[in-house]
Amino acid sequence: MTIATGPQLQFVSGAHGRGPSSLSSTEPITVWVRAADPLSQAGAVTQLRPRPEVRLLSSQESNPEVLLLVTDSADDDIQVQLRRARRTSETRTVLLVTAIDGQQLLSAAECGIGGIIRRADATPEHLVEVITSVARGQAHLPGDLLAQFLSEFTRMQQEVLAPRGLCATRLSPREREVLRRLAEGQDTAQIAESMSFSVRTIKNTLQKVMIRYQLPNRTAAVAFALREGLI
16 A cells, blocks of 8 residues: 555555556556547647657547546536446546546446546646556545545445445455555554454455455555445
8 A cells, every 4th residue: 555645545456457567667658638628638638748658649449548538527427438438448547627526436436437636736747647557557546535435435325325224335344444444554553453453353354355356465455445435
């Protein structure tokens, strides 16, 4: 688990789509920019075109590694585009958005979004950093949006699903709590102490999750749980 020094939380997963081994460190990442209006399109292209780390494509038919979707809001139309992209290709999607609420965040996660960037944070350097992370099998979400996502998911579970006897997760309460604390940056010893379990119990809990979902390590387990909405 990598915790950035700034406000963003990043987590790694090589379990979905293109993995790290499919990318060369010397080749630029192919990117297709799609925006809701010509001005936004031109702005994103202008920021990325001079960067040697990426190579811009003119259409999705060229099978880009990353789709940069620029929009004001993650509305229903954007969610349709995200679902279509997930169904029809292995292209990973980064959403460059002005604002996004809790329900839209849940929907974007359900649609398999690879990363989210606010327009206010979209410097050329940050754009390339997130595009590179997502292309290499990582996911990116600003830290406050991660907290919002977890809060919204908890609300949905408590207010919508639980009263109907339903559960949105396939994890036990202990597994969810261990993964949640791991996502927040706690190590095994800290989790054991805070949950009043032995270190061995925490390790066994993580091992069961990794075996169940065929995940190579703890980082991948956290990434998988976040991507699939299990925590």
